[in-house]
Amino acid sequence: MKKRMVIMLVAVAVLLGGIVGFNLFKGYMMQKYMASAPVPAATVSAMTADYQEWQPQISAVGTLRAVRGVDVTTEVAGLVRSIEFKSGDEVKSGQVLVQLNADSDAAQLHALEAAADLASTVYERDKQQLAAEVISKAQVDTDAADLKSKRAQVAQQSALVDKKTLRAPFAGKLGITTVNPGQYLNAGDKVVTLQTIDPIYVDFNLPQQQLPQVGLGQKVFLTTDAYPGVSFEGRINAINPRVDTNTRNVQIEATVPNPKRQLLPGMFATVKVNSGEQQRYLTLPQTAITYNPYGSTVYVIKPSDQKDAQGHPQLTAQQVFVTPGPTRGDQVAILKGVEPGAQVVTSGAVKLKNGMPVVVNNSVEPSNSPNPTPQEK
Numbered sequence: 001m002k003k004r005m006v007i008m009l010v011a012v013a014v015l016l017g018g019i020v021g022f023n024l025f026k027g028y029m030m031q032k033y034m035a036s037a038p039v040p041a042a043t044v045s046a047m048t049a050d051y052q053e054w055q056p057q058i059s060a061v062g063t064l065r066a067v068r069g070v071d072v073t074t075e076v077a078g079l080v081r082s083i084e085f086k087s088g089d090e091v092k093s094g095q096v097l098v099q100l101n102a103d104s105d106a107a108q109l110h111a112l113e114a115a116a117d118l119a120s121t122v123y124e125r126d127k128q129q130l131a132a133e134v135i136s137k138a139q140v141d142t143d144a145a146d147l148k149s150k151r152a153q154v155a156q157q158s159a160l161v162d163k164k165t166l167r168a169p170f171a172g173k174l175g176i177t178t179v180n181p182g183q184y185l186n187a188g189d190k191v192v193t194l195q196t197i198d199p200i201y202v203d204f205n206l207p208q209q210q211l212p213q214v215g216l217g218q219k220v221f222l223t224t225d226a227y228p229g230v231s232f233e234g235r236i237n238a239i240n241p242r243v244d245t246n247t248r249n250v251q252i253e254a255t256v257p258n259p260k261r262q263l264l265p266g267m268f269a270t271v272k273v274n275s276g277e278q279q280r281y282l283t284l285p286q287t288a289i290t291y292n293p294y295g296s297t298v299y300v301i302k303p304s305d306q307k308d309a310q311g312h313p314q315l316t317a318q319q320v321f322v323t324p325g326p327t328r329g330d331q332v333a334i335l336k337g338v339e340p341g342a343q344v345v346t347s348g349a350v351k352l353k354n355g356m357p358v359v360v361n362n363s364v365e366p367s368n369s370p371n372p373t374p375q376e377k
Helices: 002-036 103-131 137-163 208-213
Strands: 042-048 050-054 057-073 078-083 096-100 165-167 172-174 190-207 219-223 232-243 249-256 268-274 279-285 290-292 295-307 313-328 331-336 343-347 356-360
Touching: 042 295, 057 172, 096 190, 103 137, 137 165, 190 208, 190 268, 208 249, 219 249, 279 313, 279 343, 295 356
Parallel strands: 042 356
Antiparallel strands: 042 343, 050 279, 057 190, 057 268, 078 096, 096 165, 172 190, 190 249, 219 232, 219 268, 232 249, 279 331, 290 295, 295 313, 295 343, 313 331, 313 356
């Protein structure tokens, strides 16, 4: 019985040893196969690094404002007799806009003018009588005062009649009016808006640390989403002498020519100010750079000694450290680490390792614009 037990245990041990040995041999062979198998090439996009002229710019958000703008209102109450303009008209300074009913005021003016003429006649007659020593000097003084009073009343009534004619205070473009003939207007009621929009102002704010980089007469470039791809050029004409204590920003005003009346007050705009001389930087898309705690890196594509299926030298990705500089839109300046003419991976770097084979496919390339615009799709 003991002999049979020993034989059975030996047989089980041999069987288990064979199974374990087979599994170890299988794992070893699979590791050997994987180590000898070629690494599949990763598909990436790439571009050739080169220098570009780089104009340093300061970017800010601005609001357009009319050089002169006002809501035209009536100074006196009255009934609208006629409207002398159409909505959207261009008007000149002093042009008649609205005529209020002034019949009773004009009649009152004529009565006061008649009273003033009579006072003038009495005054002249009493002066002659004073020369003949028929009346006293006090009577003549009273006549003179009465004449001045009557003439002042005429001037006051004449001003009231003039106020019944509403005129444009300056040249500009009218807005839309809802006033109609026969409508009664109270003093201060809005008739129409009047805006001078050529040229037009753009107001924007810059941090106080950027204040030394701007000055009067400096060029600005304005873009708005109302006209994609169109840039409007202007110049700085005023810098606020006071910094906002809440934001530590300074307000800047620039004048932009607007001959086509494309820009309107209240529009949102992006303002860029040229600061300093043009510089020459080697630039790459920002997607090409991998930022790490130990430094920034890019992958440079270089040919290897191995051949691909077509017999061409196999391309491999080599990781190099770079020193990035200022950014501009989708681009970043490379101050050190990449030489001009080097082929740099622009997308797909997250799946790469140093020395890994790659295949370049530029059918889809990352954005590389110095002035990108938001897109909604």
